[in-house]
Amino acid sequence: MKALTQKLTKATLDAFSADGALASHVQGYSAREVQISMASAVCEAIAEQHNLVVEAGTGVGKTFAYLIPALLSGQQIIVSTGSKNLQEQLFYKDLPTLLSLLKLTPKVALLKGRNNYLCQELLEKQLQACDSLDTKVLDDLLRINQWAGQTSDGDLGGLTSVSETSDALPLIASRREVCSGKKCAHYEVCYTRKARSKAMDAKVIVVNHHLFFADRVLKETGFAELLPESDVVIFDEAHLLPDIAVTYFGQQLSTRSFSELLNEIINIYRNELRDSAQIETLTSRCIRFFNDWHQQLFEYDETDWRRLMGEQQIAASSWELIAEFKALENLLIGHLGRSDDLDSAVEKLNGYIHKLNQFLLCDNEQAAYNIDYGHRYLTLRIAPIHVSRECEQLFDPKTAWIFTSATLQINRDLSLFTKDLGIDSAKKMILDSPFDYFNNALLCVPRHLSRVSYHDAAVRDLVAVATKAINAAQGRTFILFTSHRMMNAVATVLSSRVQYPLLVQGQAGKQSLLKKFRQLGNAVLLGTGAFWEGVDMRGRLLSCVIIDKLPFVSPDDSLYRARADSISRDGKDPFATLSLPQAVISLNQGVGRLIRDEKDKGVLILCDNRIVNRPYGQAFLNSLPPMKRTRDMDQVVNFLEKIK
Template identity: 35%
Template sequence: MSLLEQRVAETLSSHGSLAQAVPGFQPRAGQTDMAMAVTQTLEQGGQLVVEAGTGVGKTYAYLVPVLLSGQRALVSTATKALQDQLFSRDIPRLVEVLGLPIRVALLKGRSNYLCLHRMDQARHSAEAAQPGAQRALAKIETWSQATRTGDMAELTGLDERSSLWPLVTSTRDNCLGSSCPRYRACHVNLARKEAMASDVVVINHHLFFADMAVRESGVAELLPTVRVTVFDEAHQLNEIGVNFLGQQLSTVQLLELSRDVLATGLQLARGLVDWHALTDRLEKSSRDLRLAAGMHRGSVRLRWTDALPEGVESTEWTPALHNLVQALEQMQSGLETVVELAPDFQRLFERARELGQKADLFSQAPDPEGVRWAEVSAQLRLVESPLDIAQAFSALTKPVQAPLVLQDEDASDPESIQALMAGDPRHGADPQNPQASGLGQRAWIFTSATLGDEPSLRWFTEPCGLTSAQVMQVTSPFDYAKQAALYVPEHLPKPGDPGHAGHVAQLVVEAVELLGGRTLVLTTTLNAMRSIGEYLQTRLDPAANVEILVQGQSPKRRLMERFREGAGDGRAGCVLVASASFWEGFDVPGEALQLVVIDKLPFPPPGDPLFEARSQRVTREGRSAFADHALPEAAVALKQGAGRLIRSETDSGVLVVCDTRLATMSYGRRLIRGLPQMRRLSGHAEFLSTLRQFTTDATS
């Protein structure tokens, strides 16, 4: 056993520093096993993929070895919530307990930081004239004088959905880089400089892939050279990566360009160009293209395998797209005449050119090696992407003898990555001086509670190009057979029945009246979420004194906070009806949550273009699109949803899956095997009896 392995094992033992300093810490065999595997990967290099069940303590299992190793590291998460938790709580606690002289930095995408230049301009914008806007801007300006980081998460009372948010933050599109008059004081650059001087940098997957995908001139700061990269919540890597490695054009981008051109033109070059004419044409062509995509309820993805999206009239779409290309060309011509006047015009010209290139791309036939679709909601988004990240990611993570310098989020491209991996000293790796450049095989750690439904974890490793990775599964320490039960109500109609959502809502009402809340309802569609939420809000007996929360009716953070509060102090317990993002990352330990109801098995929507393209590829490879693609996708999603129920050793609860296919179809056994080993409830009477027992236990 190496010295590092000894130190890690000692730290996680019953007599180690964590047991002595952290209240409630208990050694867990699974945590130690995972930590040993991480340690060996740190020492030898290579790729390690770990599925660590709920309660294993995977965060400490990778942080302890990484911190004790003394190696420079990136830790990447899928959500800003976990990113903030790692930076503000987990890492500082370990650094203190272990007594390590380690500098830690937090780095988010640029749109999370206050842009001082855009804040200066915001009062002159049309949005600033809206009721309450001036007061909100004044609050932002006051905060700007006190904040050290400029992280917008510090600013209470301003939601990311606010129309003011994009006015006071920057994006890759509108950042002026080193030409900005506030460049020296830029919070993004200061955060990157701090990251350069740190030993551990906490980032997120979006930032990691943005770093791979784009280059932007005028930004000199880089993320530090690291030998260790850890991806927590790694199950989201492929989907996040696909979005960044493809091409996108949206009406939001186009309208934001129009707004910025008009504001800047009138402020800095009034009368030199007919700014109203240019921006009016761009806005009209953008809206015409959205209208050409048709009217749809909610958000839909339209297949796009030929010249235009499926179901779209060519007589409307083709001229609308042509007019958009021309509007962007005219915008470039107008901006080109004033680019010398101010850096703002140079950046606006570059934005118009980039969007024009994308509009031209979508005027041509789709790339046969990828997939293209049009996403239609209130806005329109055109997307062309690879089917997965395997090719790009396998090239990035293959064994090499040079460390990778990850570029600034907006200043990296595949050529620079390849040069770096070849040991190009311009990128920080000096093959002539291994000691100085820290040469050695890189270590890549990937972990999540859910990475597949089979021991090989192929669902995760294949699309990520990690076919040579070491794979391990660490089971949860929770006693699911004792703590949790699974109920499949076979009396309900089939999932395709129009009345299915209503029957699910009736079952929830019956259960909630016994439990007094403490229920999370997860739906596979927004329509079902709205239907069930409305039913509960109008039909549940007021005497039950239960508060019904529905996703979308309040900010997500407030919904989570209220649900976790539960009953007490005169407050009712809660029912939360939600979809999408609440299937994962929502952690409610204790009696505030004892019933999770899932309306249907979460199979991917059959009409989704990306799912269909991946299914077709699986079929071409001689495999089953259902068994080898659709079923594993559903198994992982079901496992994520079920994972909301038991979050600690003292939790208890029931998982209800309102889909008879889980009990009647042969593939139901595979889906159940992928779930924690809960005891099965045999019928509705036993289900209600179990809920009554929870109520009795809670009041005793």
């Protein structure tokens, strides 16, 4: 074991050395001590099959620090990311570069969740039903059909002729619940199946966290498990894992599934079982009950299911709906064996009824019950409060598990992250950014700010601060918000105060807005959660980041309340144990948008006095990079005007 560690470490350090592969092919390359420290730790974790947790600040070069040892090890590798952007950067840029430099030729594969691939069967069905489609949707479907004749992999990410927000995309994206597997006429050319086959044959596979957990926990890919067993699993953007794990170790049920199943049963009756009119009668009755219940939920617009079940009208209609579904199930059971499609539908209906019944009971004190509202449908979720035990069982000791991110620690401590994932025994490292934050960045908490809870006053103050900063920076500003309400209010007022282009989340998709921000060179982008992480703007493109307030989770969030109640029952403080740590990590993600390169300079403005006048503010400050600090906006203006 020791000899293997030494051998891999030597090969890795040779690659990073002054006359190694990187130095000979990368212009201006110079070894970074923190990067080599991380690479050495990764070598040890791989060779000795133990777990490693590394917070690697911006500029450490963590991607090469884990990829080079992993590739040189020659083992079966899975790299999982939190975002499609990083996933594609790894596959299309970083991996090809390193494989070329290291003269290695392993098979590599990029694998996304199945809803990222075109389903030829669904596209065919939608085009056959074109008479009932909206004109815009039909137009987009025709564009997709044209693209389908040209694409080699069916990856919808490569579809540029249709907006990423098009209503046509959900209609033709691959979904497990409507997949007929080997029975499908398109099985041999199925893009999801081909992607899976390619992954099974690869030595290095790049996935995202959602796909990894769906594959390993739910095992609901539709083609058995997509991912092979591996020697090494590396999670980049690992700070996202605890929340993602909660989703997959819980349960969820989409009302879209119910709606589609009921319509499917109607079609089965009309095409195969016309001699059993009661099927149509009872199914139509279920559809009416279901639509009324669905509409009720949208009218209440309450995300906490426990609270909803406290409403007598909702509780009564929910149990009535269950009774209607059970009556339909009993009727259909009498027709089993007459139709393969009906047999499959009865099995689905039984599963949906069982799940819905669990939601209505709300009898698990160690779980939160909530509703996510979509455009037309909603999703019922049961989320466990703690998943450490489940994660501990998931992380097989025969595999080396490596977790890394720029934001994992609270007050220089990684134990909150490792405890959440049940990996307390992992080796832990905190590697600070090598960038010169003290001279290149300035943190400002302006004086005389109103309380963030005073909405109108907070809008007025933020607009005043933003106007000064934007003019001094000549645009080139991100304003990050914790709520859409605040973002829209500020956007409305700010549009008449500054002459620079304003790009507001919702005007277009995320990538479209970021592309326009880069092209304009003097724009101001206003966004919420989606823009707090995974955005890389280097150089003069971005000189100022403004954050409206400390990103504490809403106390009305059902999962937070369930966790807080559990913590209180244990005699601990939910704020210190849960709310504060989550907010610190979220703030660090937003702050991380500012300095992305060693030559970058910029100002971070936080419009929330609590960071300086509340005792808990020190926890935020301790976790931020070592920037100079001021409360004087004149210093901000002076700093920004000097950035060339």
